[in-house]
Amino acid sequence: MTSFPRQAAGLDRMIHEPARLTLMVLLSAVDEADFVYLLRESGLTKGNLGSHLTRLEEAGYVEIEKGFVGKVPRTVVRLTAAGQRAFTSYRTMLRKIAAHLG
Amino acid sequence: MQTGYPRVPTPEDAVGAVHRRYNADGISDLVFGVLSAGYGLIGFIDLDPHIKEAVFVLLIAVLGLGGPDIQTFLRRRFTDPRLGYAKPRSDTEAPSGQGRLVTVLWVAALLLFFFGRWILRLAVGTDHSARFSPMVAALEACLLTLMAALGAGSPRFYVYVTALLGWAALVQFWWPSRLGESAVWLAAGVIYLVGGGVALWRTYRLPVLDEPAA
Numbered sequence: 001m002t003s004f005p006r007q008a009a010g011l012d013r014m015i016h017e018p019a020r021l022t023l024m025v026l027l028s029a030v031d032e033a034d035f036v037y038l039l040r041e042s043g044l045t046k047g048n049l050g051s052h053l054t055r056l057e058e059a060g061y062v063e064i065e066k067g068f069v070g071k072v073p074r075t076v077v078r079l080t081a082a083g084q085r086a087f088t089s090y091r092t093m094l095r096k097i098a099a100h101l102g
Numbered sequence: 103m104q105t106g107y108p109r110v111p112t113p114e115d116a117v118g119a120v121h122r123r124y125n126a127d128g129i130s131d132l133v134f135g136v137l138s139a140g141y142g143l144i145g146f147i148d149l150d151p152h153i154k155e156a157v158f159v160l161l162i163a164v165l166g167l168g169g170p171d172i173q174t175f176l177r178r179r180f181t182d183p184r185l186g187y188a189k190p191r192s193d194t195e196a197p198s199g200q201g202r203l204v205t206v207l208w209v210a211a212l213l214l215f216f217f218g219r220w221i222l223r224l225a226v227g228t229d230h231s232a233r234f235s236p237m238v239a240a241l242e243a244c245l246l247t248l249m250a251a252l253g254a255g256s257p258r259f260y261v262y263v264t265a266l267l268g269w270a271a272l273v274q275f276w277w278p279s280r281l282g283e284s285a286v287w288l289a290a291g292v293i294y295l296v297g298g299g300v301a302l303w304r305t306y307r308l309p310v311l312d313e314p315a316a
Binding site: 018021022025026028029030031032033034035036037038039040041046050069072073074075076 | 110111112113115116117119120123178182183184185186187188189190191192311312313314
């Protein structure tokens with residue numbers, strides 16, 4: 001059985017960061033969402049949101065599709081299968097750690 | 103301690119946020135309002151009951167076929183630039199206790215709507231059933247409204263129910279007939295149209311959030 005400190009160390013740091021965790025939670029509840037929705041619901045600034053989304057995309061956790069509605073740019077974001085798996089595994093591990101802590 | 107970050111939402115918060123966003127603009131209320139007011143208005147027109155039913159079915163067909171396109175157009179124009187776009191998950195898991203309750207109530211309301219009057223007519227006769235029509239109409243509308251409230255969790259729907267029940271009680275007292283029933287449906291339509299209109303206006307007044315250039 002993996003010891004508690006090792007479990008804690010095994011938490012996915014890409015997801016564990018609060019802003020990215022917020023984005024992962026929001027995206028796990030939808031098939032897809034656009035930049036404005038994530039901006040409004042996460043409370044992050046545009047710059048912060050953009051940079052965290054880029055990090056998640058680089059990790060292969062989200063898929064970003066840039067397009068236009070008329071002349072207005074629209075960025076649609078969705079969780080990838082790998083992102084979904086990573087988030088599920090993160091939640092499971094977090095529950096185990098919480099159980100250890102009582 | 104990082105105080106600059108907002109609280110991380112729970113998965114339940116995130117699901118609630120999608121539903122809130124979907125109902126915040128009042129467009130669904132407007133569609134129901136048109137349908138309900140249309141049904142109420144038809145009752146005041148002196149036509150053969152079969153023609154009235156045909157007109158109502160036509161109204162449902164027009165809204166059923168064109169409604170999603172109209173809603174998409176309005177949401178793209180008014181809602182998405184202000185509240186953002188989010189598509190609720192299609193592969194939803196088995197419904198929770200509340201989800202199951204909403205489904206059961208929906209089925210009960212549909213059965214009540216289609217068979218309730220028929221049963222009432224058989225039980226107490228046509229003339230007597232007309233007497234209860236306003237209250238039956240109000241209860242049907244309230245049931246639909248309450249189910250929407252359970253699904254959406256919006257306080258707006260509880261205001262609708264209160265207004266509708268108050269009006270139905272007055273109509274039942276002063277005008278217990280089929281015309282009273284039409285008056286209740288018309289009022290329900292107006293209540294939804296006003297509520298939906300206010301919600302759409304509030305959404306329209308929110309600032310448009312631009313994305314950084316692609």
